[in-house]
Amino acid sequence: MKKHQFDASRFRVKEGDTIDLSKISTKGSKEELTKSQSTTALSDDNEFLAEAQERLYAEGNRALLIILQGMDAAGKDGTIRHVMHGINPQGCRVHSFGPPNKEELAHHFLWRPMPYLPARGMISIFNRSYYEETLVVRVHPELLIPQKLPAVKSLEASELQDLWKSRYREIKYFERTLADNGTTVLKFFLHVSRDEQKSRLLERLVNPDKAWKFNPRDIEERKRWSDYKTAFEDTISATSTKDAPWFIIPADDKWYARAAIADIIASELESLDLKFPEVGKEQLLRFGEYIKELQRD
Numbered sequence: 245m246k247k248h249q250f251d252a253s254r255f256r257v258k259e260g261d262t263i264d265l266s267k268i269s270t271k272g273s274k275e276e277l278t279k280s281q282s283t284t285a286l287s288d289d290n291e292f293l294a295e296a297q298e299r300l301y302a303e304g305n306r307a308l309l310i311i312l313q314g315m316d317a318a319g320k321d322g323t324i325r326h327v328m329h330g331i332n333p334q335g336c337r338v339h340s341f342g343p344p345n346k347e348e349l350a351h352h353f354l355w356r357p358m359p360y361l362p363a364r365g366m367i368s369i370f371n372r373s374y375y376e377e378t379l380v381v382r383v384h385p386e387l388l389i390p391q392k393l394p395a396v397k398s399l400e401a402s403e404l405q406d407l408w409k410s411r412y413r414e415i416k417y418f419e420r421t422l423a424d425n426g427t428t429v430l431k432f433f434l435h436v437s438r439d440e441q442k443s444r445l446l447e448r449l450v451n452p453d454k455a456w457k458f459n460p461r462d463i464e465e466r467k468r469w470s471d472y473k474t475a476f477e478d479t480i481s482a483t484s485t486k487d488a489p490w491f492i493i494p495a496d497d498k499w500y501a502r503a504a505i506a507d508i509i510a511s512e513l514e515s516l517d518l519k520f521p522e523v524g525k526e527q528l529l530r531f532g533e534y535i536k537e538l539q540r541d
């Protein structure tokens with residue numbers, strides 16, 4: 245058994261729980277982990293994950309889908325860089341979801357992620373995901389216009405409640421089919437405070453090496469903080485299931501969030517009990533022959 249720094253169940257949203265983000269701290273407890281401990285904890289988990297990924301690939305019948313969501317500057321990119329550090333790039337794919345293109349808009353919103361889902365033996369990471377369809381699209385319902393949905397007759401918030409509910413239901417069924425097909429689905433919400441977002445956006449504006457990350461839209465979206473909060477609360481409450489749980493990660497300290505996420509993924513992979521395929525008796529005999537043949541060569 246691997247030693248875990250975190251109790252993953254502390255962050256997990258139980259099916260049916262109603263989430264109020266203002267009651268959940270954006271800072272991790274220092275008693276659980278200090279900054280200096282986090283470096284060792286993360287590198288332990290990196291090592292574990294690299295080996296687990298090899299077993300997952302060798303076994304070739306299960307898969308892992310990791311979804312990262314959060315406000316702008318919540319630390320999604322840095323999490324991917326640090327948590328996946330040391331993993332064989334051949335066994336892992338990252339897909340970032342920006343605004344959908346014309347072809348994607350013309351299809352059901354769950355058509356879009358299909359090509360990026362992990363094949364058996366693989367890990368896929370979604371940097372944002374189809375969840376944007378109940379987050380940014382809910383905050384900006386005009387994004388529904390080019391989707392031309394027959395059920396949408398008006399963009400009034402009160403008229404759209406059924407649409408979000410049906411999207412939650414569809415997502416739950418979709419993730420259930422993934423789980424039934426051997427894909428572990430883990431969803432992380434990087435929970436940052438409004439103050440921390442402000443200081444990260446300011447950092448992008450004053451530090452020339454970070455300026456490339458700055459997008460004026462982030463300032464506009466920040467004005468809608470409380471609408472996003474509601475959209476996240478409703479989405480997470482409605483779609484955290486046993487098959488595809490949400491984890492709410494305090495993300496004001498980047499080092500804490502990274503260590504926690506790596507440790508939760510490690511716990512979940514550990515519970516899959518991944519094994520290298522066994523070499524059978526007959527195969528061993530054949531290997532003996534191959535050895536002799538190579539030695540004669």
Ligand code: AMP
Pocket residue numbers: 340341342343344372373376377380381387
């Ligand atoms: P970034 O993660 O900074 O590269 O930004 C990606 C942008 O794409 C964000 O503003 C998202 O809200 C937006 N986005 C992602 N998915 C969708 C979607 N389905 N519809 C509209 N906008 C989206």
Ligand code: MG
Pocket residue numbers: 316317459462
């Ligand atoms: Mg951005």
